[in-house]
Amino acid sequence: MKTIATIIFIIFLGFTAQAQNTSTDVKVETTTTSIVAKTTYNFKIDKATEVARLYKFKNALIKKELNFLTKTDKPKMA
Template identity: 45%
Template sequence: MKAILTTIAVIFFGTLTMAQSASTETKVDTVAYTVTLDIQIDTDSKKETKVARLYRFKNSRIKKALSFRTKRNRAKLA
């Protein structure tokens, strides 16, 4: 019973203090700036051909590297 009354009192006084604080809104002056774009595009760019390797199985190197086993990975007979 005491815990219930304490929680009700805390909630009541909390809402009471929040209701009494008058929040004044301050007005802010906005400033507008103009933006100029100076973009130069180089048309003399060279096209590079890249070589892509094709593997027979997807992620074959990764799977091989992650599937290694050590002597300690094996189950021991008790």
């Protein structure tokens, strides 16, 4: 009985799915835009020369600053 009810239910769903009216077409309005092909770039070149420091090792300046010694780091004689 359960299988017969399941088959009838599936057939009923199939008929109702086919009975749907899906023939409505949606119209889409298109717009046209023009393409701009000309681009301009403005560059400012400064004549000033600057000095840059190069370190042999990565993070050399940071490691140097973090490697400081304080007065309490020195050993005392008891």
